[in-house]
Each structure stands twice: as structure tokens, then as C-alpha cells.
Amino acid sequence: MNILITSGSTREMIDPSHYMSGLFGGSIGALLGEECSMKSEVEQIFFVHSRDARYPFESTSMDDSPFSMDHWKEKVTLYPADTIEDLEHQITSILENHVVDVVVHLMSIHNYGKSNLHFIDNAQDAEDFIHYISGIYGIDINILPAHRPIYKEMESGFNHLFIEQTPTPKLMDLFREHPSSPMIISSKMNVSKNPQDVLKKAKRSLAKNNTDFVIALDHYAYQENYNEIVHLVHPGDEIETFDRYEKASKRVVSLIKERFSDRRKETDV
Incomplete structure (x- = not known):
């Protein structure tokens, strides 16, 4: 056996x-x-x-x-x-x-694994994040993204960090x-x-x-x-x-x- x-x-x-x-x-x-x-x-x-x-x-x-x-x-x-x-x-x-x-x-x-990091430091960062999430689910919102980069490594000095996770x-x-x-x-x-x-x-x-x-x-x-x-x-x-x-x-x-x-x-x- x-x-x-x-x-x-x-x-x-x-x-x-x-x-x-x-x-x-x-x-x-x-x-x-x-x-x-x-x-x-x-x-x-x-x-x-x-x-x-x-x-x-x-x-x-x-x-x-x-x-x-x-x-x-x-x-x-x-x-x-x-x-x-x-x-x-x-x-x-x-x-x-x-x-x-x-x-x-x-x-x-883990049921979910990290895919992206989203750092929020001001209103524009928040709008970009909202636009990114809405795009995943096909929600049309009236916010024009600034096309800021999605980080792949931890950075200091931001007010908030959102770790995006997807199912493993x-x-x-x-x-x-x-x-x-x-x-x-x-x-x-x-x-x-x-x-x-x-x-x-x-x-x-x-x-x-x-x-x-x-x-x-x-x-x-x-x-x-x-x-x-x-x-x-x-x-x-x-x-x-x-x-x-x-x-x-x-x-x-x-x-x-x-x-x-x-x-x-x-x-x-």
C-alpha cells in the first residue's frame, strides 16, 4: 500500500x-x-x-x-x-x-491567491480603483481612469492598500x-x-x-x-x-x- x-x-x-x-x-x-x-x-x-x-x-x-x-x-x-x-x-x-x-x-x-496590489493615497487613486473593479464586472460608471500602474510589490507611504485575490x-x-x-x-x-x-x-x-x-x-x-x-x-x-x-x-x-x-x-x- x-x-x-x-x-x-x-x-x-x-x-x-x-x-x-x-x-x-x-x-x-x-x-x-x-x-x-x-x-x-x-x-x-x-x-x-x-x-x-x-x-x-x-x-x-x-x-x-x-x-x-x-x-x-x-x-x-x-x-x-x-x-x-x-x-x-x-x-x-x-x-x-x-x-x-x-x-x-x-x-x-488558501482559497484565494494574490494577483495585484492596489495602493490608495488620494481621491484619484480611489477613482482609479473603483473604475478597475467596475470594469471586471462590466459596470459602466462615469469615471475616467488616470491609468495609474498596478503595483506588483509592497510600497510604503500610502494611506490604504488593497490586495486583490482570485480563487486558487x-x-x-x-x-x-x-x-x-x-x-x-x-x-x-x-x-x-x-x-x-x-x-x-x-x-x-x-x-x-x-x-x-x-x-x-x-x-x-x-x-x-x-x-x-x-x-x-x-x-x-x-x-x-x-x-x-x-x-x-x-x-x-x-x-x-x-x-x-x-x-x-x-x-x-
């Missing part, structure tokens, strides 16, 4: 020196990679991660371990990916060159279109004070993407009290809740083994 795991948060570059990124450091992804590598059924793990995210066995030293982990580590291949373009490239390359049986998509991806591509189709028809496990991150919000979002994601199940992380609970709350949301409104990433990771791997085995049996019939 070969497993592809994505983990961490993508970066969306504002200019060559600045970027936007998420809060998710990939702890559960690293634990999941470690847990998968210990299973005899798993042959390869393709671990795609942002550069600042945790990865499997990063803090493990052979000197302080009572047994050898070489065999486990050898199963894991790391693929760094910071931007959505990096991520798409790495995933495409893996899927084109390897058989992938299971996908665990944990990386937090969705990667779920890359997984679905793979010839091996892998099992797909998606994820949803919540930063709301209401713990029910993460379950609502996870259920919507499950229905929309038709994945095997969703790993839902309550990041607000972690930020406030370091509570590692994880929900596994299954079809039919079945929900499993865990209070530690390690416990959730073990359960996810157990489910992967069970469902992979069931698929093999169905294929053999």
Missing part, C-alpha cells in the same frame, strides 16, 4: 519579500506519517509538506532510540511545497510516476482522476469559537467532495488551551472524537487498513 500525505500550510506570495500563510504546522500529518510507516502493509509514503511544517521522525534520534527506525524512515520520501503551484507540481509528479492507493489531504490551502485551483480532481482510484481522506480546519462549526464545515466538505471521511481539526481549541481536538466525520453522520492527535492518527491508520483490505476483497471477487 502506497500513501500520499499532504501537510502544513501553503504560502501565497504578496511580492518577493512577503507572503500570507495559515496557522497549521502539520503536527497531525507528521504523526500520521510515522504511524503509517510502522505498518507492514505500507510500502511507500509520499509526504508533501510546507517547509516550516513538521515531518515524520524529524525529532527522532537514532542515538536515543532503543531500536532501529531505519526501515520505517526509508518508507518516507519528503516533497517540499510552499505555494499552491509547488503543491500541484509535486502531487502531479507523484501521481504520474507512482501507484497511489490512499490520499490523506491535510494541507491547509482545487486539487481534489487530481486525486479523483488518478487511474488507481485511491481512497481519499480530506480535512477541514476550524478557527471558530463555536466547536460545532468545524463539524458543519466537515459535513459540507464530505458531501461536496465525496471522500471516504474527513479529518476535522478544532484549531481554536488548540490556540486557546492547547487541546488537540480531532473529529473523524464519516458518511451517515457518524462522528468519532479524540482529544489527542496521536490517538486520532492511530485510528485513521486503522481505518485506512480496514478499508483498503475491504477494497482489495471487492476487487478480488
Whole structure:
């Protein structure tokens, strides 16, 4: 069984020196990679991660371990990916060159990416900006633009800055279109004070993407009290809740083994 795991948060570059990124450091992804590598059924793990995210066995030293982990580590291949373009490239390359049986998509991806910067310092700048936006939607307004440049890099000294963002591509189709028809496990991150919000979002994601199940992380609970709350949301409104990433990771791997085995049996019939 070969497993592809994505983990961490993508970066969306504002200019060559600045970027936007998420809060998710990939702890559960690293634990999941470690847990998968210990299973005899798993042959390869393709671990795609942002550069600042945790990865499997990063803090493990052979000197302080009572047994050898070489065999486990050898199963894991790391693929760094910071931007959505990096991520798409790495995933495409893996899927084109390897058989992938299971996908665990944990990386937090921005829904929108930066395309332009608009600096507003006076009335003429504001009119230009209004004219630009109205033109995108075909709204005819009686303002003549001054044709001022659209900046590509951050500049200081302006009263306001508007960062124009456009939707980023969705990667779920890359997984679905793979010839091996892998099992797909998606994820949803919540930063709301209401713990029910993460379950609502996870259920919507499950229905929309038709994945095997969703790993839902309550990041607000972690930020406030370091509570590692994880929900596994299954079809039919079945929900499993865990209070530690390690416990959730073990359960996810157990489910992967069970469902992979069931698929093999169905294929053999």
C-alpha cells in the first residue's frame, strides 16, 4: 500500500519579500506519517509538506532510540511545497510516476491567491480603483481612469492598500482522476469559537467532495488551551472524537487498513 500525505500550510506570495500563510504546522500529518510507516502493509509514503511544517521522525534520534527506525524512515520520501503551484507540481509528479492507493489531504490551502496590489493615497487613486473593479464586472460608471500602474510589490507611504485575490485551483480532481482510484481522506480546519462549526464545515466538505471521511481539526481549541481536538466525520453522520492527535492518527491508520483490505476483497471477487 502506497500513501500520499499532504501537510502544513501553503504560502501565497504578496511580492518577493512577503507572503500570507495559515496557522497549521502539520503536527497531525507528521504523526500520521510515522504511524503509517510502522505498518507492514505500507510500502511507500509520499509526504508533501510546507517547509516550516513538521515531518515524520524529524525529532527522532537514532542515538536515543532503543531500536532501529531505519526501515520505517526509508518508507518516507519528503516533497517540499510552499505555494499552491509547488503543491500541484509535486502531487502531479507523484501521481504520474507512482501507484497511489490512499490520499490523506491535510494541507491547509488558501482559497484565494494574490494577483495585484492596489495602493490608495488620494481621491484619484480611489477613482482609479473603483473604475478597475467596475470594469471586471462590466459596470459602466462615469469615471475616467488616470491609468495609474498596478503595483506588483509592497510600497510604503500610502494611506490604504488593497490586495486583490482570485480563487486558487482545487486539487481534489487530481486525486479523483488518478487511474488507481485511491481512497481519499480530506480535512477541514476550524478557527471558530463555536466547536460545532468545524463539524458543519466537515459535513459540507464530505458531501461536496465525496471522500471516504474527513479529518476535522478544532484549531481554536488548540490556540486557546492547547487541546488537540480531532473529529473523524464519516458518511451517515457518524462522528468519532479524540482529544489527542496521536490517538486520532492511530485510528485513521486503522481505518485506512480496514478499508483498503475491504477494497482489495471487492476487487478480488
